[in-house]
Structure formats: structure tokens, C-alpha cells
Amino acid sequence: MKAYIRTFGCQMNKHDSEVxxxxxxxxxxxxxxxxxxxxxxxLNTCSIRARAEEKVYGTLGSYRRLRDAxxxxxxxxxxxxxxxxxxxLFKRVRHLDLVVSPQAVSRIPSMVEEARxxxxxxxxxxxxxxxxxxSSSFDDMGYVPDGRIIAREGGLxxxxxxxxxxxxxxxYCIVPYVRGREKSRMIPDIVSEVISLVEQGxxxxxxxxxxxxxxxxxxxxxxxxxxxxxGLQQIDGLWRIRYQTGHPRDYSERTLETxxxxxxxxxxxxxxxxxxxxxxxxxMNRGHEVDFFENxxxxxxxxxxxxxxxxxxxxxxxxxxxxxxxxxxxxxRRVRFDGAHTFYFSPREGTRAAEMDGQLPxxxxxxRLSRLNEIQDPICREQNLVLEGTDQxxxxxxxxxxxxxxxxxxxxxxxxxxxxxxxxxxxxxxKLVMVRxxxxxxxxxxxxxxxxxxxxxxxx
Numbered sequence: 001m002k003a004y005i006r007t008f009g010c011q012m013n014k015h016d017s018e019v020x021x022x023x024x025x026x027x028x029x030x031x032x033x034x035x036x037x038x039x040x041x042x043l044n045t046c047s048i049r050a051r052a053e054e055k056v057y058g059t060l061g062s063y064r065r066l067r068d069a070x071x072x073x074x075x076x077x078x079x080x081x082x083x084x085x086x087x088x089l090f091k092r093v094r095h096l097d098l099v100v101s102p103q104a105v106s107r108i109p110s111m112v113e114e115a116r117x118x119x120x121x122x123x124x125x126x127x128x129x130x131x132x133x134x135s136s137s138f139d140d141m142g143y144v145p146d147g148r149i150i151a152r153e154g155g156l157x158x159x160x161x162x163x164x165x166x167x168x169x170x171x172y173c174i175v176p177y178v179r180g181r182e183k184s185r186m187i188p189d190i191v192s193e194v195i196s197l198v199e200q201g202x203x204x205x206x207x208x209x210x211x212x213x214x215x216x217x218x219x220x221x222x223x224x225x226x227x228x229x230x231g232l233q234q235i236d237g238l239w240r241i242r243y244q245t246g247h248p249r250d251y252s253e254r255t256l257e258t259x260x261x262x263x264x265x266x267x268x269x270x271x272x273x274x275x276x277x278x279x280x281x282x283x284m285n286r287g288h289e290v291d292f293f294e295n296x297x298x299x300x301x302x303x304x305x306x307x308x309x310x311x312x313x314x315x316x317x318x319x320x321x322x323x324x325x326x327x328x329x330x331x332x333r334r335v336r337f338d339g340a341h342t343f344y345f346s347p348r349e350g351t352r353a354a355e356m357d358g359q360l361p362x363x364x365x366x367x368r369l370s371r372l373n374e375i376q377d378p379i380c381r382e383q384n385l386v387l388e389g390t391d392q393x394x395x396x397x398x399x400x401x402x403x404x405x406x407x408x409x410x411x412x413x414x415x416x417x418x419x420x421x422x423x424x425x426x427x428x429x430x431k432l433v434m435v436r437x438x439x440x441x442x443x444x445x446x447x448x449x450x451x452x453x454x455x456x457x458x459x460x
Contacts, residue, residue, distance in 0.1 A: 317353070325371075
């Protein structure tokens with residue numbers, strides 16, 4: 001039996017797909033890259049924007065011909081869109097068999113077996129009686145019990161989910177409604193998982209959550225994100241710790257000081273700005289003002305001689321004036337982000353922002369996005385140009401795919417770096433190496449190999 005999984009959206013979804021793949025492998029499925037040759041298809045979906053949902057519906061529609069050719073083919077949808085749309089998915093896609101919320105991933109094996117029996121019976125099933133797997137409570141974390149397979153790709157870097165859900169309720173965001181409230185795992189369980197990964201040869205972990213900086217806030221045990229970092233710092237054989245994503249409001253002094261002290265934690269700070277106007281930030285329910293954001297950036301610069309700063313920005317929010325937009329542009333010029341994910345506002349049904357007065361025309365939103373990118377894109381290149389001539393520690397991840405002429409990896413500050421493979425060094429993939437940067441480009445660096453980092457004292 002063969003299974004095909006396609007993942008849309010964030011790193012949390014990618015990790016959930018790894019969990020799903022492990023569950024299916026335990027059931028006897030092998031993976032295929034060709035949906036036409038699959039016995040089971042799952043789409044892991046995203047609801048952050050309307051375009052993402054329409055792409056899923058379009059993909060599901062194209063699978064009708066596969067079902068016609070193979071009546072026993074099982075087709076399922078999981079992820080945030082499954083939680084949001086629920087029975088609506090069955091109504092729009094008549095050949096869909098399973099809809100599974102993020103909190104109910106562990107139920108998929110039994111649901112697949114039930115779907116197989118339904119299809120083999122050849123009885124017509126009404127949409128409401130097909131496989132709808134919704135968690136009755138967001139307390140169901142959806143984590144797979146210890147000892148079960150998580151089919152992680154590669155063998156060097158791994159996603160590790162430390163919490164799920166979000167309590168912030170930003171007015172534009174659907175996530176709290178589809179992922180639920182914040183729920184943290186226990187630190188010993190996470191440490192045990194990472195030790196197991198290191199024993200398998202993984203050297204870098206990325207800690208995942210909708211708001212990892214709020215880790216532990218929901219617990220009565222008295223632990224926090226800094227405690228988790230300190231626990232992971234002690235694991236022999238683990239080289240790098242990354243994390244995403246967090247709310248700027250939750251970068252406490254204790255967290256920043258802990259990152260500074262833990263040399264395995266990488267100096268990449270992703271601070272979602274969203275807007276540079278206090279009035280827009282208030283309408284977004286971000287819970288802080290511009291001064292707070294800039295003070296956080298200032299503190300990072302005081303503590304870390306080398307770091308990178310990236311962000312998310314939304315333009316064209318309901319009620320955003322030209323003056324509000326210019327304030328965002330001015331802040332971008334002042335802060336000088338190394339990278340920015342920029343978007344124009346897309347109203348999501350079920351969020352407060354979708355119902356707000358002052359909705360801006362699409363052409364205004366698109367124009368502001370273009371103008372913002374004209375400011376930010378040159379800054380990205382300039383931030384990389386200043387690294388020319390510096391030596392950077394690179395964890396070598398593989399061979400660059402486009403031409404196959406370069407090895408590729410990332411700096412501690414999460415900048416993609418390419419360099420020619422030296423002929424006399426043997427296999428470098430999976431090793432820490434020092435690379436001298438020779439070219440700074442907007443989205444990457446190029447350099448030349450200097451030497452292998454013999455031990456972690458060389459690789460900081």
C-alpha cells in the first residue's frame with residue numbers, strides 16, 4: 001500500500017505530516033511522491049489566508065479523476081482548514097473520505113481503516129456520516145505516544161513540537177480558533193525526545209509552537225521557556241537549538257539572558273512586527289506599542305554582538321491610513337531587518353478583523369505591499385553585504401539543488417550559505433565548518449571553505 005502526503009503552510013504542519021507519515025508506516029504504508037499511484041492521499045492544510053484554502057479545494061477537485069480510476073482510493077484532509085471547515089469540506093468535495101483536526105492526528109489509523117471498510121462496502125454514505133475526526137477538547141494535544149515513529153526527513157535537523165495553541169487572539173488571525181489555547185508539553189518529555197534524536201544522529205533541533213516564548217505559561221508546574229533551553233543545553237552531541245515562533249511581548253529579560261548564556265541556542269530572533277503604527281497595533285490586538293518593540297530590539301543589540309533579526313508585516317489592515325503605513329515604513333528603515341515576510345491584509349472569515357469597518361480596496365493593499373518591499377529588499381542585501389570577509393560557522397545540510405555545484409548550509413543566524421565543495425576534505429555534509437563569506441546577496445551568502453570545526457570550542 002502506498003500513501004501520498006502533501007503539506008501546505010507552516011513548520012507545525014510539516015512536523016504534523018512527519019507524525020502522520022510515521023503512523024502510516026506503522027500501518028504498512030510506504031510513501032510515494034506520485035498521488036496517481038497512491039492508495040491513500042492526505043492533504044495537510046493551512047487556513048492562514050483565503051488563497052491557501054482555495055488552493056486546497058482546487059487540489060482536491062483534481063483528485064476526482066484519481067478516485068474515478070481507483071474507487072478504493074482514500075482521500076483525507078487534516079490541519080487547520082479541517083478544523084475550520086469541517087463538514088463544509090464534505091459538502092464541497094463529494095469524493096472526500098476523511099477530515100481530521102490537528103488535535104486528532106493520533107486517531108487517523110483507526111479512521112483510515114473505517115474508511116477502507118466503507119469504500120469496500122460500496123454503500124453511498126452521506127457527507128455527515130463520513131469520517132469526521134474532531135477533538136472534543138483542545139486539551140488533546142495530538143502528540144504521538146513515546147515509542148511511535150515520527151518519520152523525519154534527513155538526519156541532521158529535526159522539528160520538535162513543544163506546545164500547541166495560542167492565547168493572543170490577534171484580530172486578523174484564525175489560529176486560536178483552529179489550534180486552540182496554549183498547551184505546553186512537560187520539559188522531561190521534550191528533553192527525552194531530543195536525546196533520542198541526538199542518538200539517531202540529529203545535531204540541530206527547531207522548537208516549534210505558535211508562540212514558543214509563552215511556553216509553560218499554561219502550566220502550574222512553574223517552568224518556562226528559559227528552563228527548557230537550559231535543559232536542552234546540557235545534552236551532549238546536540239550542536240544547535242533554534243525556535244519559532246514567538247510574540248515580541250514575551251521576550252523577557254530572563255529569556256534573552258538565557259539565550260545569551262546557552263551557546264547552543266542560535267542568535268536568530270524572529271520578532272513579528274505586523275505594523276509600525278500604534279493605532280494599527282491596537283486594532284490588531286497585539287498587546288504592545290512601537291516603543292516596546294524597539295526597546296526589545298535595542299536589548300537584543302546590547303546582548304548579542306552577532307545576531308539576525310527577521311519579522312512579519314501586514315499592510316492594508318482595516319482602517320490603516322497613509323500615515324499609519326508610512327510609520328511602518330519608517331520603523332523598517334530604523335530597525336533594518338535581515339529578512340521580512342510581508343503580506344497585504346487578507347480577511348479571514350471568523351476573525352474580528354474581517355468584520356471591521358474601513359476595509360481597504362485590494363489595489364491599495366497591493367500598492368502598499370509593493371512600496372514596503374521596495375524599502376525592505378535592499379536592506380536584506382545590505383545586511384548580507386556587511387558579512388563579506390567574515391568567517392561564519394556553517395552546519396552543512398546538503399548539496400544545492402539548482403545546479404548541484406555548491407554545498408549548502410546555514411549560519412547560526414539562519415542565513416543560507418553556499419560554497420564550493422573542497423576536493424580534499426571528504427564528506428562534509430552533517431559537519432560544522434568555517435566558511436569565509438565572499439558575496440552577500442539579498443537572500444543568501446556565498447563563501448569559501450576554510451576548515452572543519454574540530455570541536456564546539458571552534459564553532460560558536
